[in-house]
Amino acid sequence: MPYTTMPLNLETTRLTMRPWTMSDADDHRALAAERGDGMPSIEANRRVIEAQLSTPARTGLALLVINRRDVGDFIGYCGLTVGRASAEEPEIAYELFRRVHGQGYATEAAAAVIDAAIATGRQRLWATVRTWNAPSFRVLEKLGFERDHVSMDDRGELVWLTRSLA
Numbered sequence: 308m309p310y311t312t313m314p315l316n317l318e319t320t321r322l323t324m325r326p327w328t329m330s331d332a333d334d335h336r337a338l339a340a341e342r343g344d345g346m347p348s349i350e351a352n353r354r355v356i357e358a359q360l361s362t363p364a365r366t367g368l369a370l371l372v373i374n375r376r377d378v379g380d381f382i383g384y385c386g387l388t389v390g391r392a393s394a395e396e397p398e399i400a401y402e403l404f405r406r407v408h409g410q411g412y413a414t415e416a417a418a419a420v421i422d423a424a425i426a427t428g429r430q431r432l433w434a435t436v437r438t439w440n441a442p443s444f445r446v447l448e449k450l451g452f453e454r455d456h457v458s459m460d461d462r463g464e465l466v467w468l469t470r471s472l473a
Contacts (some may be wrong), residue, residue, distance in 0.1 A: 310367055310394075310395070310427045310428050310429055311367065311425060311426070311427045311428060312363055312367040312368075312427070313368055313369060313372065313386075313387060313420075313423045313426070313427050314361070314423050314426065315363060315369055315420035317371065317419045317420070317423060318376075318419075319415045319416065319418070319419050320415070321375060321376055321377070321391060321412070321415060322373055322374065322375060322376060322412065322415055322416055322419070323342075323373075323374050323376055323415060324371040324372065324385065324386075324420075325371055325374070326359075326360065326363070326369060326371060326372070326374050327356045327359045327360055327370075327371075327374055327384075328356075328372075329356060329374055330355070331356060331372055331381060332333060332349065332352050332353060332356060332415075334381035335355065335356065335384075336349070336350055336352045336379075337404075338381075338383060338384075338402060338403075338404055339352070341404065341405055360390075360399075366389055366394045366397075367394065367427060368386065368387040368388055368389065368394065368397050369386050369387065370384045370385070370386035370387070370388055370400060371384060371385060371386045371420075372384055373384050373385055373403065373412065373416050375412075381415075382403050382404055382407045382470055383401065383402050383403030383404055383407070383413075383414060383416075384400075384401065384402055384411075385399075385400070385401035385402075385403075385413070385417055385420050386399075386400060386420055387399060387400075387420060387423070387424055387432070388400050390433075390435070391433070391435050391465075391467075392433040395429070396429065396430070396431045396432065396433060397424070397429065397432060397433070398432070398433045398434060398435060399417055399420055399421070399424075399432050399433070399434050399447075401413050401416060401417055401420075401443075401446075402433075404410075408442060409442075410446075413443075413446045414446050414449050414450065415441075417446060417447075418450060421450060421470070421472070424472060425472050429472055430471065430472055430473050431469060431470065431471050431472060431473075432452075432469065432470050432472060433455075433467060433468070434447050434452055434467070434468045434469075434470075435465050435466065435467055435468075436465070436466050436468065437462070437463065437464070437465065437466075438457075438463070438465075438466060440465045444466075447468050447470075450470065451470050452468040452469065452470045453468060453469060453470070454466060454467070454468050455467045455468060455469045
C-alpha cells in the first residue's frame with residue numbers, strides 16, 4: 308500500500324516542528340554531545356543533517372526539529388524513521404536537550420507525530436528504548452505504546468514497544 312508523505316511542518320500549543328536546515332548544525336552537535344560520546348565533528352554533523360533533508364523524498368518519513376513557540380529555541384527533534392523498523396511500520400524517535408526534560412515537550416511533540424503518522428495511512432508504529440531510559444518509557448506509555456519484546460545488540464538490551472494506529 309502506498310503511503311502519503313508525513314506532514315513536514317507540525318504545530319502544537321507550545322511547539323513548532325519543521326524540517327532541518329544547515330543552520331541547525333550547532334544545536335544538533337550540542338544535543339548529540341549530551342549523549343556522552345563527545346562532540347561530533349562539523350563534517351559528520353553536516354552529513355547527518357543532509358541525510359535528514361533527503362529522507363522524506365525516499366521514505367515519506369522525517370525527523371523534525373522542535374522549537375518552542377514562545378522562545379523560538381531549538382530543543383530537540385521528534386519524528387518517524389525507518390530506524391530498526393520499516394517504512395510501512397516506522398519507528399517514532401525523539402531526543403530533547405536535558406534542560407527541557409520533565410516539561411511535557413516530548414509527549415506533546417510525539418502526540419503530533421502520531422497524528423501525522425495516522426494521516427499517512429500507516430497502521431502501526433514502533434519505538435525502541437534502552438532499559439535504563441525510564442523517562443522515554445513514561446512518554447511512550449502516556450501515548451498508548453505497549454511493550455512487545457526485548458532484543459539484544461552490541462549496547463545491551465533494547466525494549467521494543469508498539470502502538471496500533473487503526
